[in-house]
Amino acid sequence: MKTLWNKYKQNKMAHGIFLLIYICVSSLSLFMAQRSVTAFLLLLSSLLLLYFTNFKNLTKWLIAGIVLAFLLPFTASQGDAYQSYMEVATLVGIYIAMALGLNIVVGMAGLLDLGFVAFFAVGAYTYGIFATAQASNFMPFGTFPLSGESFWIFIIFGCLVAALFGILLGIPVLRVKGDYLAIVTLGFGEIIRIIFNNLDRPINITNGAMGIPSVTPPRLFGIDFLFPSQFYYIVLVILLFTIFTVRRFEHSKIGRSWKAVRENEIAAQAMGVPLVRTKLMAFAIGASFSGMMGVVFAAKQAFVDPTSFTLLESITILVMVLLGGMGSVPGVILGAAVMTILNLQVLTEITNWLNQLSMSGAISIPDALSPAKMQRLIFGLLLILFALYRPQGLLPAKNRIYDEKVLQEGSGQTVLGIATEQSQNEKLNVKEV
Structure with a gap:
């Protein structure tokens, strides 16, 4: 067998x-x-x-x-059920992109970030403010809301603004490590949420706790994007770009620098890795993907308010990275998909099935014990099980393995080539003399 x-x-x-x-x-x-x-x-x-x-x-x-x-x-x-399926697939793509961004910070660079959802909020509010009449409260020029065609520009703009906020977060925490870094990033995420929650006076910018309704939907070639099946393709294109970019960074010089900083900062710095620039790039690049998806989320929901960007969301994204495998791109994709589908579909379907059994009199289950209401307990148990029996995640990160003999032969050939070139140069110099 x-x-x-x-x-x-x-x-x-x-x-x-x-x-x-x-x-x-x-x-x-x-x-x-x-x-x-x-x-x-x-x-x-x-x-x-x-x-x-x-x-x-x-x-x-x-x-x-x-x-x-x-x-x-x-x-x-x-x-x-077409639109409900596409809604789930769209949200899976959004969370995968955010988890890949957090994986750069946590999995590759080894910087624990508990306020990552703040960059998601920055992207969402960036588009939500200007895609409604809210911007007319503080902008002395221009006509608001902007048209749906501006959505495609705001994807790039939201990416850049979120990257800027990532740099602003990275600057004060460069000398902080471990638990203290987690506390600082947690505070940053809560500060951003509280600012958006109270930025309705003295100038009404975010409309406070009431949120920003009636966000202008995207438009392309005269077609308004209103349904999840349409946003699915937007998310799919951005997700493919995100995966391609993250994979390129993973095996590039900056990706190796992130891993070196994660393993040992002192050794990395001794080998010539610039710590400040490396950490700032990790925060900026990771935040940029979250900012792009924040713009898409605001357009899809057509409503933005601070309750969508709580600490619980940051922890959920971090759990996706831990569940899939820190530093592993395929693992993070799988972890984010499993968590999102489990939350949106599996637990909901099990709850509906148990409710039908209760109504038919087959079994009697208290409403407080329904799986949909106990999702945090279920996620916590999953984390405990994986921490005990699968600490590296569903798909652990893989490092490239090089053949030592091949490397030695290659280095020997390189040395031989240099020696040959030097001898040829010496002969030429003799002839010239």
């Missing part, structure tokens, strides 16, 4: 056949049973199976793009 399993793991053809059958069966199940959450989750699970195949990265990206851009929306669009 073990021999057959090893042969299967090395056989790309077997992987492709099994994956094709699985995608076809799960897609057909979702197409036929539109209100089946199980079929929806099974189709999404095909992306996890795709990750464990032996295909090339380009092949994996193409298959994932086909599933996410065409197959999932089409098979889910044949029933009344």
Whole structure:
């Protein structure tokens, strides 16, 4: 049995056949049973199976793009639950992008941040203020609200503003480590929320605790984006850009600098890593992704208020990173997807099922013990279990392994090449003399 399993793991053809059958069966199940959450989750699970195949990265990206851009929306669009499915998928994409941003700060750079949702709030309020008549209270020029076409510019603008706030957070905490860093970032997140909650006087900028309603929806080629199925594609494009950028940073010089700072700041500084610039870049780049998704969130909800940016949201995003695996991009994606789907669909469906059993008289469960109301308890138990039995997360981070002999041979060839070049130069100098 073990021999057959090893042969299967090395056989790309077997992987492709099994994956094709699985995608076809799960897609057909979702197409036929539109209100089946199980079929929806099974189709999404095909992306996890795709990750464990032996295909090339380009092949994996193409298959994932086909599933996410065409197959999932089409098979889910044949029933009344279409928009609810797209709502869940959109929120999953938003939380994945924010978790990837926090993973840069916590997972790669090793800087514990408990106020990360503040950057999400900055992006949301940046668009919410100018996409409503709220900006006319303090702007002496211009006509507000801005049109829906400005949304595409505000995605970039929200990214830059959030990055600026990330730098402002990073400057005073450069000399703080460990628990003290967590306390400072926690205070920063609460300060931002309180400012937005009280910035309705003496000049009404954020409308205080009442929030900002009637945010202008995005518009492209005369089409207003009003439904989750439309925002799904916006989030998908931003998410692909986020994953590509984070992967490029992970294996770049700055990514190696982040990991060096995470392991040992003194050793990193001794090797020439600039601590100030490295930490500030981690805060700025991580915050920028959250700011972009904040703009999308404000446009999708058409309403912004401080209750959406509490400390609990920051902790939830941090749990996504811990659950998936700190420093692991695939792990963070899986952790954010599991947490979001568990919160929005699985616990809700289990609660509805138990309520139906209670109404039919089959069982009697108190309302206070419904899974939807005990989600924090369930998340806490999951964290305890993973901390005890899987401390590295669902998909731990992998470091590149280099062959020592190859490196030694390469360095030897390099030294030989330098010596040959020097000898040739000496001969030329002799001839010139």
